[in-house]
Amino acid sequence: MWVEHKEWVREAIRYMEFHLKEDVEFEDVVQHTAVSRFHFHRIFKEHVGISASAYLRERRLTLAAMELLSTNKRILDIALEYRFAGQDSFSRAFKRQYQMTPQQYRSGFRPFQRTQEEVGSYMSKNEHQTGSGQSYNEYVEQQEIQNVQSKLPVGWLFTGMFPNQYQAELDRLVVHRGTVSATVKGIANANPQGFGTLMQMFKAKKYQGKRLRLTGFLKTKEAQMAGLWMRVDGKNEEPLAFDNMMNRPVVGTKDWAQYDVVLDVDPLAEAIAFGVILSGEGQVWVDGIRIEEVDQSVPTTDSFINEDQTLPDDPFNLDFEVIRGEEV
Template identity: 40%
Template sequence: MSYSPIIQKTIQYIENHLQTDLSLDGVAKQAGFSKYHYHRIFQREVGVSISEYIRYRRIANAANLLLYTDKKIIDIALLYCFESQEAFTRSFKQYYRLPPGQYRKIMSKLLFQKEEIKLKNDQLLKGWILSGSHPSHYEMGIDREVFHKGNASGYLKSVTVEEIGEFTTMMQEFKADKYLGKRLKLSGFIKTKGVEGFCGLWMRVDDHLHDVLQFDNMSNRPIKGDNEWNHYAIVLDVPENSAVIAFGVLLSGKGHVWVDEIAFEEVDNHTPTTNIDFTSELLDEPVNLSFEE
């Protein structure tokens, strides 16, 4: 059984209630499970406990306010439900290795100039390339103001998209050698604004002849419109004759998409794959060969 839709529903609930009291009981109730069962599901799907997820999302939002507003530290602490400035400082130091006041002072000086020096794509996003049908009509980069965790996220956005059907992807490729015969899960957090086509994660497994062995681009569960941060995943088998694994984030049409915390992990055979089976659309036999029907 795939719990992804349930996880996504409750993460959406969490994102909308970060400034209010949140409890394991309340979140589990939203999912319709006991708190113990849901705790196990969430930890397995997302990689952290619910309480840890809530804590680091509050801290990430607080870090944003420290850098981009002049709100007092105590006001930020209370806004995100910390009982005191001291409790907030202890939690903040766990993630950013600095107390909030020092973080604000140091990081504000280090933020690259808002005039934004235009760098080449390969300089701006190490390891990532921009591809697709019309990559020149899009932009990819690093956003240090919108992020899910840490200090930055990657983004794709339309700039001069003119026609329906134009798309781009920020992507990488790597050797499949270490994963042969295994089941691989790609996951990450995505936020969108004004996506008129669709967007999502994608992953493809190719052999040495560049034939596609496994593929999923979330076309059967696309992300559209405006969405706060949520968790998405793709699971594919890596056959023994695999050579290359390609993956990335796809944006079709106009819009803006942010991505953060991309991760790969091996999963067991109890985790269902999301591979798109194109043969399922084929007929068992040819029909209407005389064109009489």
């Protein structure tokens, strides 16, 4: 019976994956598998670890999260596309799964988005996939990883894109100082479009108008990309300053070393978020994190400022008379 039950679950997942943007609910899945409602619920939860309704909701939220990072669609449009009643219900469900609002997620993690070429390379490595690019075996393995995760450090949240492909836990064997460190680990063949981050958010009031430096010791093992990150948010969750070390990521296998991120906190800032991130396969350990005020002699690492510095101070060549290669 186990083989037969497993095939029922495979078929149910296949059906849901191909109808994520349609008005399909639990009852529709039950009818498609031709199994009694009670029997199907018990079997699905036994094999996957969550109910079919929860699976459907999580997959829709996961794809919606991808849309938030990879498109400029309105949040309301994304909510409706993935069959939520409206933006409010979508935001509540999204925050339960990702520990932040859709706008915070889009603003804070969009710079981590990988290229379509990288994503395509990952997809080509994986066969026997469902319509959305995730196989039954992959999903079950991810759920097993999530179910055995150690309790997160007190005060910390774990989120990301494809968070089930990452573990976040305490480590008492690999430590920089003291008795424990925290680590984020990606499973084999973790989607390069995804990432996992161990993070915190706090009010900015005490630090408004000041320059803050986030420092921490990182150690990596075969990491595709890892680093510290910090973001300053203003009213309506608008990001005012941000750096995620993407211009200087920690890659490969590196021993303990200290890294830092320095940002100015706007006088009108309302929140500050920070953490450690891993994208793709590998593992990163973090220890000895500090956040401290520094003076103006310490340069910022703000990626927003660096982007602004690429712009000229004034308009140029308005009459088109300056020819490339002949600039004076």
